[in-house]
Amino acid sequence: xxxxxxxxxxxxxxxxxxxxxxxxxxxxxxxxxxxxxxxxxxxxxxxxxxxxxxxxxxxxxxxxxxxxxxxxxxxxxxxxxxxxxxxxxxxxxxxxxxxxxxxxxxxxxxxxxxxxxxxxxxxxxxxxxxxxxxxxxxxxxxxxxxxxxxxxxxxxxxxxxxxxxxx
Numbered sequence: 001x002x003x004x005x006x007x008x009x010x011x012x013x014x015x016x017x018x019x020x021x022x023x024x025x026x027x028x029x030x031x032x033x034x035x036x037x038x039x040x041x042x043x044x045x046x047x048x049x050x051x052x053x054x055x056x057x058x059x060x061x062x063x064x065x066x067x068x069x070x071x072x073x074x075x076x077x078x079x080x081x082x083x084x085x086x087x088x089x090x091x092x093x094x095x096x097x098x099x100x101x102x103x104x105x106x107x108x109x110x111x112x113x114x115x116x117x118x119x120x121x122x123x124x125x126x127x128x129x130x131x132x133x134x135x136x137x138x139x140x141x142x143x144x145x146x147x148x149x150x151x152x153x154x155x156x157x158x159x160x161x162x163x164x165x166x167x
Contacts, residue, residue: 003029005028011028066093068086131157
């Protein structure tokens, strides 16, 4: 996420201010935080002024007119609350959301993430299925020594996957 002030450096300092139902957020790089005095605890009282000043003027008259046809949410509501009203809002405010998402994340689309344990489990499962197919072929072709080796390998994998079950 880029710094809200200089728009060049990565933001490492994040401030939020909640007043009633209005949320003001600001993300600043370390250099701008030092320049504005945000690293000095004595100057934190001025943060409200900066957040208010920074948030002012972000909602343009043309964006105020844009309204979700389903829930009636406006872009001004999004700026105040920091969230959208319904699923249709994503389509309605798509033009404004894309650059925002791009600045916050690696891309514009959430693709999720698979835990490493699940990936390993899936690979193990696929390997086990392959061994079982090979075992069936070996038995069918009457290659019993190879079938015995495959059976032992399958049992070892199953025991490793489920150590509490005895084969």
